[in-house]
Amino acid sequence: MAASLVRFVRNGFGRSLNVARQSAAIVQTRTTTTETRPTVRPKDPVTHTQLSEFGEYIAEILPKYVQQVQVTCFNELELMIHPEGIIPVLTFLKDHTNAQFHNMTDLTAVDVPTRQYRFEIVYNMLSLRYNSRIRVKTYTDELSPLDSSVPVHQAADWYEREIWDMFGVFFANHPDLRRILTDYGFEGHPFRKDFPLSGYVEVRYDDEVKRVVAEPVELAQEFRKFDLNSPWEAFPAYREPKDAPKLESGDKPAK
Amino acid sequence: MTTGLVGLAVIHNPHERLRILYTKILGSLQAMPQDAAYRKYTEQLINQRFNHVKAEPDVEKLEKKINCGQIEEVIAQAETELALSRKMTEWKPWEPLLEEAPANQWKWPI
Numbered sequence: 001m002a003a004s005l006v007r008f009v010r011n012g013f014g015r016s017l018n019v020a021r022q023s024a025a026i027v028q029t030r031t032t033t034t035e036t037r038p039t040v041r042p043k044d045p046v047t048h049t050q051l052s053e054f055g056e057y058i059a060e061i062l063p064k065y066v067q068q069v070q071v072t073c074f075n076e077l078e079l080m081i082h083p084e085g086i087i088p089v090l091t092f093l094k095d096h097t098n099a100q101f102h103n104m105t106d107l108t109a110v111d112v113p114t115r116q117y118r119f120e121i122v123y124n125m126l127s128l129r130y131n132s133r134i135r136v137k138t139y140t141d142e143l144s145p146l147d148s149s150v151p152v153h154q155a156a157d158w159y160e161r162e163i164w165d166m167f168g169v170f171f172a173n174h175p176d177l178r179r180i181l182t183d184y185g186f187e188g189h190p191f192r193k194d195f196p197l198s199g200y201v202e203v204r205y206d207d208e209v210k211r212v213v214a215e216p217v218e219l220a221q222e223f224r225k226f227d228l229n230s231p232w233e234a235f236p237a238y239r240e241p242k243d244a245p246k247l248e249s250g251d252k253p254a255k
Numbered sequence: 256m257t258t259g260l261v262g263l264a265v266i267h268n269p270h271e272r273l274r275i276l277y278t279k280i281l282g283s284l285q286a287m288p289q290d291a292a293y294r295k296y297t298e299q300l301i302n303q304r305f306n307h308v309k310a311e312p313d314v315e316k317l318e319k320k321i322n323c324g325q326i327e328e329v330i331a332q333a334e335t336e337l338a339l340s341r342k343m344t345e346w347k348p349w350e351p352l353l354e355e356a357p358a359n360q361w362k363w364p365i
Binding site for chain 1: 292293296297300323324332333335336338339342343346347348349350351352353354355356357359360361364365
């Protein structure tokens with residue numbers, strides 16, 4: 001990393017940051033230095049601390065918008081922000097001398113229907129000057145519009161069109177927000193979790209009317225649902241404690 | 256004389272331009288509260304670079320000292336920092352958090 005990354009005082013500023021949290025990591029306890037497990041990905045604590053310090057730096061500069069900062073176990077810095085802060089945070093990351101993330105590599109959405117704000121919009125940025133990547137995440141639901149990031153990064157244009165087409169997230173101030181992947185009269189947003197795999201309509205050429213018609217989908221075989229649960233526990237590091245029924249003081253347990 | 260980068264012309268008076276840009280940035284930072292983190296760190300960074308510019312008349316050695324690419328790129332960085340500082344005075348990002356996320360918004364795995 002270039003020497004111009006500024007050092008700063010790390011003291012608490014009134015909010016807890018999940019800086020040390022690592023997702024899906026199995027903790028290894030090895031005391032020897034000989035390489036006994038060459039197929040396991042080696043940990044890189046130096047990069048991890050550099051990224052977490054940079055994350056704290058950004059959170060200190062932009063406390064109005066940054067809700068959470070984390071560094072994954074694969075040494076990826078993630079910044080969770082409030083949806084009002086999209087343009088300020090992206091402009092800061094692009095223009096600030098210590099950040100210089102001039103490249104927007106990806107812009108996607110993730111649909112998690114159980115949440116109150118079901119869509120999570122993810123921006124991936126790259127800084128060529130400092131050879132570093134960062135991920136910025138926001139949230140929204142089906143009806144709230146987000147600010148378009150096209151004024152900041154031209155690359156966001158088609159990516160936002162894709163998110164509109166596939167998920168139904170509206171971007172305010174986008175220069176040209178229309179469908180990009182679905183058919184011209186297509187109804188629905190295919191990447192949502194409640195949209196079925198084979199869709200609602202199928203198309204065929206009809207010889208009588210001499211054009212392609214859309215009809216409700218007819219599958220030759222009925223949909224088979226497989227139970228894909230494995231007998232083994234998937235995330236042993238993330239077991240949640242089952243709450244035992246609590247008694248108020250003075251109550252006697254039911255016999 | 257060429258920078259080697261497409262679209263970036265050689266600047267013949269870099270010290271002058273950097274001096275003007277850095278004074279403008281420091282002036283624009285004065286509009287922010289003294290304890291704002293952006294003001295603190297940007298002032299530190301800009302003063303560091305400004306001192307290099309004042310101390311070193313030779314362009315090559317100045318580029319090595321600042322250690323951030325060619326002097327034309329340093330000028331471009333200063334221009335973007337100036338635009339950013341002006342936008343920051345409008346946005347005021349040093350204020351406390353607008354709104355906390357709902358309870359399980361960032362929980363993963365669900």
